[in-house]
Amino acid sequence: MTIKMLKLPPDGVKLFLNGRLDANSAPSAGEVFLKVAEEYAKITLDLGALEYISSAGLRSLLSLQKQVDRTGGDLTFSNIPPAVAEVFELTGFNAFLKIE
Amino acid sequence: MKHLYALWTLLPLLCAGFGFFYSAWLFFRKGQALFAQLVVCALGCLWLRRLFSVVWLLVQGTLPEGFHVGYFGIFGSLMFLFSANYDQMDHLVDSGGKAFRLWRLTALAPPLLLAAAMVCIALAPCPAQERWMSLFALLPAIPASYYACKHLLLPDEAMWLLEAIRPYQLCALGLCAAQTLELAAACRELACLEAGATAVQSALCLLIPEVLKRGIKKWMC
Numbered sequence: 001m002t003i004k005m006l007k008l009p010p011d012g013v014k015l016f017l018n019g020r021l022d023a024n025s026a027p028s029a030g031e032v033f034l035k036v037a038e039e040y041a042k043i044t045l046d047l048g049a050l051e052y053i054s055s056a057g058l059r060s061l062l063s064l065q066k067q068v069d070r071t072g073g074d075l076t077f078s079n080i081p082p083a084v085a086e087v088f089e090l091t092g093f094n095a096f097l098k099i100e
Numbered sequence: 101m102k103h104l105y106a107l108w109t110l111l112p113l114l115c116a117g118f119g120f121f122y123s124a125w126l127f128f129r130k131g132q133a134l135f136a137q138l139v140v141c142a143l144g145c146l147w148l149r150r151l152f153s154v155v156w157l158l159v160q161g162t163l164p165e166g167f168h169v170g171y172f173g174i175f176g177s178l179m180f181l182f183s184a185n186y187d188q189m190d191h192l193v194d195s196g197g198k199a200f201r202l203w204r205l206t207a208l209a210p211p212l213l214l215a216a217a218m219v220c221i222a223l224a225p226c227p228a229q230e231r232w233m234s235l236f237a238l239l240p241a242i243p244a245s246y247y248a249c250k251h252l253l254l255p256d257e258a259m260w261l262l263e264a265i266r267p268y269q270l271c272a273l274g275l276c277a278a279q280t281l282e283l284a285a286a287c288r289e290l291a292c293l294e295a296g297a298t299a300v301q302s303a304l305c306l307l308i309p310e311v312l313k314r315g316i317k318k319w320m321c
Contacts, residue, residue, distance in 0.1 A: 022195055055192050055261035062320075086188045091261070091319060095131025 001025035003032050012042035018049040021057030029057070033064040041073040044100075048079035053087055065097060076100050108295065109157055112302045113150035119305030120147040126313055133316050135184050139268075142180035142275075143305060149173025166229045171237040174279055178240035181272050185247035193254060193262050200254060207250035210273060211242040217284045224287035234283040245276040264318035267311045271304050278304065 001019035008014055013036055021029060036043060045061075053061075061077075068075040078100040080088070088094040120143040127136040149170045156164045164170055194200055221234050252269040256262050262269075278300040285293035 020195075052195065053192070054195055058192065059260060083188070083191075087192055090134045090188050090192075092131060092133030092136075092316065096320075 001029060003029060005036075008042070008044075011040055012044070013040040014044040014046060016046045016049065020052040020054075021050060021060065022052060022054040023056040026054070026056040026060045030060040030063060033060060034067060037064060037067040037071060037073065041071070042076075043068060043073065044076045044078055046079045047077060047081060047084055050081060050084055053084055058087065058091065058093070061097075062093070074098070106157070108298075109154055109163070112298050112305075113147070113154050115302035115305045116143065116147040116150045119143045119308055123309035123312065126309055133319070135189060136312055136316055138180050138184035139272075139308065139312055142177040142184070143308065145173045145176035145180060146301070146305060149177070166227060167233055171233045174237040174283070175240060178238070178244050178276060178279065181275065182240050182244035182247060185251055185269075185272075186243070189251075190247060193251065203253050203255070204250060206253055207246050210245040210249045210277070214238070214241050214245055214276065214280045217280045221284050221287045224284075226287040226289075231287055234287055238280050238283060241276045241280050245273055248272040248276065261319060265312070265315035268308065268315050271308050271311055275301060275304050275308075 001017065001021055004016040004018070006014040006016070015032075015036065017029075019025070043064075045064075065075055076098045080099060085094075088097060088099070120140065123136070123140045123143055127133070127140050150173075152168070152170045152173065153163055156162075156168070156170075194204075218235055218238055221231060221238070224231055248269045251262055252266055252273060254262055278297045282294055282297035282301065285291075285297060
């Protein structure tokens with residue numbers, strides 16, 4: 001999986017997730033998420049090119065949401081593919097994730 | 101004896117009713133997991149099936165025989181149990197790699213056992229209508245039990261999602277088995293086995309809402 005970053009001054013960033021967010025890629029993606037959450041207050045995750053998300057990937061997104069909540073930042077999910085939207089609905093995550 | 105018979109018909113209705121209405125109160129709210137809402141629908145089908153039997157008993161004085169809509173309650177409940185675990189839920193926890201092949205194969209055991217029970221129904225000396233309706237109603241038990249067993253067994257590394265709902269999957273598997281046993285026992289006129297399977301279903305209807313509530317709460321932790 002690849003993550004591209006686009007800085008949105010003064011304190012925002014947009015991350016473009018591309019590929020599969022699964023048990024293999026979730027740990028490294030989780031590290032990137034945590035670093036980003038420490039540095040930026042406004043984070044947007046663009047999931048448009050996300051091909052697959054596993055439960056491990058879902059957990060890394062949940063961890064990011066919790067980190068952002070702790071630091072008082074703002075996390076938005078955008079461009080969500082239908083399959084990922086269904087996963088959010090199935091698990092009830094759409095209730096507390098901010099979705100554009 | 102007549103009172104005992106009436107009580108034995110009423111008890112599953114009360115248990116299924118509790119399971120359905122309590123879980124509907126818990127999960128039919130905005131923002132609740134669709135997974136849980138599908139399980140509520142399964143309990144709703146079970147309740148409607150029991151309600152039909154009790155109403156029939158009150159009106160006709162006997163339990164329904166031959167073709168009746170109660171079979172659709174069984175079919176519906178099993179279909180909803182299957183739908184909850186199928187597709188997105190399954191893709192979420194199993195990316196389709198070779199690593200989980202052993203667990204997938206092991207999960208075939210319950211559906212094979214249920215298929216064997218269905219062969220017993222097909223060969224039972226009961227009226228053809230009852231036999232074929234039972235087989236039709238139980239058909240979704242095969243995929244439902246496969247996915248329930250698979251999600252019960254799959255190893256849980258980062259997959260907290262499955263770990264949290266393993267008790268529910270055990271209940272779902274029990275519900276598939278108990279419904280199959282109940283109909284198989286009815287076709288074979290094994291009253292004790294039928295009563296036992298009904299009692300197990302009633303107990304599971306009482307358990308499922310709480311077990312599911314705790315599991316889904318863990319998803320958010």
